[in-house]
Amino acid sequence: MSVTLADVAKATGLSASTVSRALSDPDKVNPSTRERVRKIARDMGYVPNLLARSLTAGRNDIVGLIVPDIANPFFPPIIKAVQARATSKGKTVLIADVDEHPADELHRARVMRKRVDGLIVVSPRTPDDQLAALAELRPIVFVNRELPGTASVIIENSDGMREAVEHLTALGHRRIGYLNGPRRSWSNIQRQNAVRQACADQGAELVEFGPFEPQIQAGVRAADLVHASGMTAVIAYDDMIALGLMARLNERGIRVGPDISVIGIDDSPMSGMAYPTLTSIHVPGAEAGAAAVDIVLDLADAPDDAPPPVRQLETRLIVRGSTSPVPG
Amino acid sequence: MSVTLADVAKATGLSASTVSRALSDPDKVNPSTRERVRKIARDMGYVPNLLARSLTAGRNDIVGLIVPDIANPFFPPIIKAVQARATSKGKTVLIADVDEHPADELHRARVMRKRVDGLIVVSPRTPDDQLAALAELRPIVFVNRELPGTASVIIENSDGMREAVEHLTALGHRRIGYLNGPRRSWSNIQRQNAVRQACADQGAELVEFGPFEPQIQAGVRAADLVHASGMTAVIAYDDMIALGLMARLNERGIRVGPDISVIGIDDSPMSGMAYPTLTSIHVPGAEAGAAAVDIVLDLADAPDDAPPPVRQLETRLIVRGSTSPVPG
DNA sequence: CTGAAAGCGCTTACAG
DNA sequence: CTGAAAGCGCTTACAG
Numbered sequence: 001m002s003v004t005l006a007d008v009a010k011a012t013g014l015s016a017s018t019v020s021r022a023l024s025d026p027d028k029v030n031p032s033t034r035e036r037v038r039k040i041a042r043d044m045g046y047v048p049n050l051l052a053r054s055l056t057a058g059r060n061d062i063v064g065l066i067v068p069d070i071a072n073p074f075f076p077p078i079i080k081a082v083q084a085r086a087t088s089k090g091k092t093v094l095i096a097d098v099d100e101h102p103a104d105e106l107h108r109a110r111v112m113r114k115r116v117d118g119l120i121v122v123s124p125r126t127p128d129d130q131l132a133a134l135a136e137l138r139p140i141v142f143v144n145r146e147l148p149g150t151a152s153v154i155i156e157n158s159d160g161m162r163e164a165v166e167h168l169t170a171l172g173h174r175r176i177g178y179l180n181g182p183r184r185s186w187s188n189i190q191r192q193n194a195v196r197q198a199c200a201d202q203g204a205e206l207v208e209f210g211p212f213e214p215q216i217q218a219g220v221r222a223a224d225l226v227h228a229s230g231m232t233a234v235i236a237y238d239d240m241i242a243l244g245l246m247a248r249l250n251e252r253g254i255r256v257g258p259d260i261s262v263i264g265i266d267d268s269p270m271s272g273m274a275y276p277t278l279t280s281i282h283v284p285g286a287e288a289g290a291a292a293v294d295i296v297l298d299l300a301d302a303p304d305d306a307p308p309p310v311r312q313l314e315t316r317l318i319v320r321g322s323t324s325p326v327p328g
Numbered sequence: 329m330s331v332t333l334a335d336v337a338k339a340t341g342l343s344a345s346t347v348s349r350a351l352s353d354p355d356k357v358n359p360s361t362r363e364r365v366r367k368i369a370r371d372m373g374y375v376p377n378l379l380a381r382s383l384t385a386g387r388n389d390i391v392g393l394i395v396p397d398i399a400n401p402f403f404p405p406i407i408k409a410v411q412a413r414a415t416s417k418g419k420t421v422l423i424a425d426v427d428e429h430p431a432d433e434l435h436r437a438r439v440m441r442k443r444v445d446g447l448i449v450v451s452p453r454t455p456d457d458q459l460a461a462l463a464e465l466r467p468i469v470f471v472n473r474e475l476p477g478t479a480s481v482i483i484e485n486s487d488g489m490r491e492a493v494e495h496l497t498a499l500g501h502r503r504i505g506y507l508n509g510p511r512r513s514w515s516n517i518q519r520q521n522a523v524r525q526a527c528a529d530q531g532a533e534l535v536e537f538g539p540f541e542p543q544i545q546a547g548v549r550a551a552d553l554v555h556a557s558g559m560t561a562v563i564a565y566d567d568m569i570a571l572g573l574m575a576r577l578n579e580r581g582i583r584v585g586p587d588i589s590v591i592g593i594d595d596s597p598m599s600g601m602a603y604p605t606l607t608s609i610h611v612p613g614a615e616a617g618a619a620a621v622d623i624v625l626d627l628a629d630a631p632d633d634a635p636p637p638v639r640q641l642e643t644r645l646i647v648r649g650s651t652s653p654v655p656g
Numbered sequence: 657c658t659g660a661a662a663g664c665g666c667t668t669a670c671a672g
Numbered sequence: 673c674t675g676a677a678a679g680c681g682c683t684t685a686c687a688g
Contacts, residue, residue, distance in 0.1 A: 004665060015675045020667060030673055045464075051442040052665035055379050056680050062439065070407055070423070071597075076399035083427060092439050095398070095423040099411060111390065111420050114379040115443050136373075216601060247601045269399075273544060273575050275603035332681060343659045348683060358657055380681035384664050 003046045012040050023048065054115070063091045063293060064116035066108055068123050070097040072214055072240060073268035074285060078122055078143070081289030089297060091117065098125075100213075102184075106130050109137050118296035120289075121145075123187060139299035141292050141308075145186045151295050151308035153288045157187075157265075160281035160315030161194035162201070164235055164263050167279075167317055169202045172326035173233040173261060179222050179245070180210030181237030188237055191265065195235060207231060212241050219244020227252070232260060232326050239264035239271050239280055246274060246322065261323040276321030284313045331374045340368050351376065382443070391419045391621060392444035394436055396451050398425040400542055400568060401596035402613060406450055406471070409617030417625060419445065426453075428541075430512075434458050437465050446624035448617075449473075451515060467627035469620050469636075473514045479623050479636035481616045485515075485593075488609035488643030489522035490529070492563055492591050495607075495645055497530045500654035501561040501589060507550050507573070508538030509565030516565055519593065523563060535559060540569050547572020555580070560588060560654050567592035567599050567608055574602060574650065589651040604649030612641045 005023075009016040014037065021029045022037035029037075054060045063086045067075045083093045094116060096108045102125035109119055118139040126134050131147055134140070141151040168176055178195045181188035188211070199206040209225055212218035219241035226234050226245065236242035242264030246256045256262050257276050264271055267282035291311045299308070333351075337344045342365065349356045350365035357365075382388045391414045395403045411421045422444060424436040430453035437447055446467040454462050459475055462468070469479040496504055506523045509516035516539070527534040537553055540546035547569035554562050554573065564570035570592030574584045584590050585604050592599055595610035619639050627636070 005667095006665075016666080017668080017676080018674055021674090024667080028673080033673085047438065047441075049383075049442050049665050050439065051379060051383050052680090053667075054680095055377075055383055055682090056665080056667040058667095058680075070398055071401075071404035073399075079398055079425060080427065083425065092424070092436060094440070094443075095425065096420070097407060097411065097423065099408065108420060110375065111378065112422070113375070114377050115422075216597065243601055250603060269544065270598065273571055274601075275578065333683095334681075344682080345660080345684080346658055349658090352683080356657080361657080377681050380664090381683075382664095383666090384681080384683040386664075386683095 003044050005046075005048070008037070008041045008044060008046050011044060012037055024053070060115060060117050061091050062116045063093050063296065064096070064109075064112040064119045065093055066096045066098060066105060066112070066119065066121045068098055068125055069100050069214070070095070072238075073270055074214075074238060074266045074283070075122065077269075078285040078289040081286035082120060082293055085290040085293040089293070091293075091297070100125070102126055106134050109134055109140075113137050118300050120292045120296055123185075125182075125185065127184075139296050141296045141299065143288050143292050146310070149308060151299055151310065153291045153295065153311045153313065155283055155285075155288055155313050155315060157190045157194040157281075157315055158197065160265070160283070160317055161191065161235075162198045163317035164281055165195065165198035165202050165204060167319060167323060168233045168261060168263070169204050171233075171261065171323060173204065174326075175205045175207060175231055175233070177226055177229065177231040177234035178206060178208050179212055179219070179226070179234060179236040179241050180208055181212065181214055181241075183211040191237060210237070212237065214238045214240050216240050216244035216247070219246075220248040223248030223252070227254060227260070233263070233323070234260065235263045235265070237265060239266045239268040239278060242278055242280070242322075243270060243274055246276075246278065250275070256322050257324040259327055261326075263317075263323060267318050271318075271320065274322075279320045279323040280318055281315050282318050283315050287313055331372045333374075333376070336365070336369045336372060336374050339372060340365055352381070388443060388445050389419050390444040391421050391624065392424070392437075392440040392447045393421055394424045394426060394433060394440070394447065394449045394452075396426055396453055397428050397542070398423070400566075401598055402542075402566060402594045402611070403450065405597075406613040406617040409614035410448060410621055413618040413621040417621070419625070428453070430454055434462050437462055437468075441465050446628050448620045448624055451513075453510075453513065455512075467624050469624045469627065471616050471620050474638070477636060479627055479638065481619045481623065481639045481641065483611055483613075483616055483641050483643060485518045485522040485609075485643055486525065488593070488611070488645055489519065489563075490526045491645035492609055493523065493526035493530050493532060495647060495651060496561045496589060496591070497532050499561075499589065499651060501532065502654075503533045503535060503559055503561070505554055505557065505559040505562035506534060506536050507540055507547070507554070507562060507564040507569050508536055509540065509542055509569075511539040519565060538565070540565065542566045542568050544568050544572035544575070547574075548576040551576030551580070555582060555588070561591075561651070562588065563591045563593070565593060567594045567596045567606060570606055570608070570650075571598060571602055574604075574606070578603070584650050585652040587655055589654075591645075591651060595646050599646075599648065602650075607648045607651040608646055609643050610646050611643050615641055
């Protein structure tokens with residue numbers, strides 16, 4: 001097998017304690033023995049078993065991050081932000097992608113639990129009846145889902161949605177479609193409520209479609225429904241759906257913008273690359289990721305009875321080429 | 329702190345051994361005591377410390393996956409394939425994204441090493457002088473990079489590249505641009521060699537640009553260079569660069585297809601969504617991911633002196649809307 | 657079927 | 673500054 005601390009101890013003629021200190025807590029050992037130990041350890045090809053170290057030290061210097069779907073462009077910016085923040089605090093990030101299988105979340109979280117110092121779960125899809133079990137795996141913070149007694153970072157959809165609806169009504173649209181996201185998605189419920197409220201406030205008629213999965217193909221499928229319904233403007237649950245919608249409308253010769261206005265949500269990197277460029281509601285995913293790191297690491301050394309923090313972040317509309325005045 | 333095995337043992341009046349078996353190796357214990365133990369453990373909210381379990385059992389049931397950049401659409405299909413295969417073999421996948429910082433790869437691999445049963449490193453960017461150290465963290469398999477004595481899955485670029493160049497020359501193009509990827513990228517060297525060979529074989533003139541990072545913005549930047557050079561056809565290191573190139577050309581009123589032909593590499597999901605749709609060389613990332621899982625898990629229980637397997641996979645051209653006959 | 661003991665590979669008070 | 677000892681929370685031969 002591989003070289004252990006005991007092997008190095010034997011080779012140096014010192015105790016395991018001293019070797020351990022020379023490697024992990026250098027100040028506590030005589031400089032000359034320290035260097036001797038380190039050299040011998042290196043020569044022997046000693047690589048500390050970080051599992052064992054974590055078990056005794058009770059620390060991993062790792063943050064665990066669980067996301068629903070790494071392929072959804074909404075998540076990479078969050079992941080990058082989590083990594084940037086965690087790195088700046090000396091932690092490594094390990095990611096689990098549950099591939100939109102909500103039932104797996106709890107299992108993955110348990111697998112990670114002791115291997116990390118804290119868990120960030122983005123948009124937990126975990127069914128309600130298991131959510132409490134997930135929340136127990138503290139330190140843990142939810143992004144985009146609230147549970148009493150659990151730390152969370154919440155992105156408030158209402159401002160951005162209000163701006164989107166105002167933008168459309170200002171362009172003359174009176175009938176607005178909303179493409180629902182996944183049926184049980186917490187985010188979709190938030191967005192659905194927000195669009196209903198905003199349309200009611202603006203006196204616009206709202207027609208809902210879906211639910212749709214947050215994938216391009218779902219948007220492609222939505223396109224024909226939307227067009228058949230005669231909507232002049234539509235807001236999609238997310239950019240993936242909006243992009244699929246646009247692709248299919250393009251294909252059918254329906255001009256996005258002039259013929260039908262489309263608004264996405266997430267302001268993902270692709271929204272500026274699409275044709276036409278996609279008007280989208282910016283969701284501060286990066287800020288949310290950074291905030292989640294701060295919270296979960298604070299939690300790690302907070303007393304158990306401290307009230308778990310809840311941070312709120314706002315959204316706003318980014319206008320691009322896919323929205324135009326109502327045709328005719 | 330949390331409930332330990334010893335706590336449960338005390339509560340049941342049994343030894344830790346029996347409790348351990350009741351939970352992890354149920355067949356070795358009397359059914360009635362087994363159920364009693366399990367019930368009490370559940371009631372006490374016992375959650376086994378998987379770190380400790382892994383340390384003694386020497387198994388994690390986890391596969392570690394290291395990728396250069398999760399936001400690059402080339403990687404998610406590989407990740408998904410790795411997960412699908414690993415799941416079917418009862419393993420969980422933990423992902424590390426090194427965010428295009430090659431120097432971090434070795435460190436991340438070490439952090440993961442004992443927490444997983446095997447490591448898959450996709451497109452290792454690790455500098456040559458550290459690569460051997462990385463390769464020592466066995467069981468490990470590289471995807472898209474070769475190192476003697478190390479298991480790997482290699483995607484052979486030459487077939488797809490030859491098809492791409494043939495396609496362009498058949499359309500009448502005589503001067504073909506190639507947008508290089510990152511300078512030290514192993515993949516770029518492979519692709520560069522392949523395009524040089526293919527152009528030489530077809531008697532086409534090759535003009536190289538770059539290096540460019542595999543990002544949309546780099547493609548945007550490349551667009552003006554390419555257009556100024558008078559190329560009628562260009563092959564990009566990857567789809568990201570190709571998409572950025574197309575976006576900028578669109579913006580300048582240069583029609584991709586009729587005015588200039590563009591070919592990407594990777595056949596990422598977005599290539600079918602772009603405007604126009606992007607002709608691209610399909611790279612069998614999913615197959616590579618699945619193969620890597622098979623190899624790394626085999627390695628885990630292979631004798632140390634077994635020759636590490638090397639698997640080769642082929643590429644092919646997918647023709648879409650971004651390539652047309654040479655103008656004029 | 658169950659238990660006592662040793663051990664996985666480290667770290668960390670506690671002495672000296 | 674260094675070492676002996678106990679311990680982190682489990683698992684697993686070995687006895688019985």
